[in-house]
Amino acid sequence: MAQQSRPGGVQSVGRALDILELIDQAGGEMALVEVSAASGLPMPTIHRLVRTLVDRNYLRQLPDRRYALGSRLIPLGNSALDAFGSRSSSALADVVRRLGESANLSALDGDMLVYVGQAPSPRAMRMFTELGQHVHPHCRAAGKALLAQLGDDEVRSILDRIGMPPMTAATITDPDEFIAQLDRVRREGVAHEYGEMEEGVVCLALPVVGGTANLALSISGPASRMTEALQERAVPVLREVAGELATQLAV
Structure with a gap:
């Protein structure tokens, strides 16, 4: 509708x-x-x-x-992605420099998650995302960070419309369990993803609060490198850079 x-x-x-x-x-x-x-x-x-x-x-x-x-939609979409990328590229590159893992900027487009910015890790084994790609939000840390900004009823409506397909054995496919996890994201201000989209990949995300767009900043990498110590070190870095992005993208 x-x-x-x-x-x-x-x-x-x-x-x-x-x-x-x-x-x-x-x-x-x-x-x-x-x-x-x-x-x-x-x-x-x-x-x-x-x-x-x-x-x-x-x-x-x-x-x-x-x-x-x-x-006619193709150049407009490319221009939109370029605009996001040009205004966020230095901030994402700063995340990679400080943490060593790939950094992404995402947004909700309708019911789906879309990647609008990326800075890849310099390491040989690294995570890539396709800019402009629309994906299900329930199995991504960025999707959780964004859905946690909505009310539970709205989240349930989204999940009813698009479903919760299992990407791996770790994917959350029960709406009640997912809502419970969003409650934790709201309390802690950080969303986690442990092999829910791709086995062996860990992702950490938080919302970009205060900007005109509803965005999420995230890092992702192999579980062997995304240790608890790295995640603890990453949270204040992501919060700092998210604040900078909120200011930059609001101008």
Whole structure:
């Protein structure tokens, strides 16, 4: 179901963005009748909005008359990633210099987690993430750090919509257990991930509080290096850099 327009917003713009997000969530293409059913909008309204988006290359019509995301979105997405990267690159590089492990900046995009910045570790064995990739948040420390900022009911709604697929034997797949872990994240201000996305990988994350965007800063590395001692040393470093990022990205 499409999100309700916020007070003061332009309804047609909100509806057009809803359509793009629905098509993205459906894997990149949908039929008009599917868009109408998912959004709750009447077909005449869908036709007008989709025709405008096609004319501007934000959507394209396929031979089978379905609609797919258009080429105009590619440079916009790349520019958005570059903007995040350019404003956060020095801070992420500072984390890597001080802790020796890969640093990432993530955000919630709808119900999914998306990586918007990264600085890789200089070590031969290191963790990589694909910028712009949308992933399930329940099995990532960054996802936990961000979901902990929401209320339990909202978190449950997200989990109901996208599910909790098991990535490894350690992945939390029970909503009640996950909510209990978020309570701990709220108390401690730090989220942990122990092999829940990939076996042998440990990740530590905390939210970037105070900025205009809802972001999480994290480090990840092999369990053999992400010892308790390193994690204890990492928390104040991440808090310091998260504060710097909140200031930088709010400007």
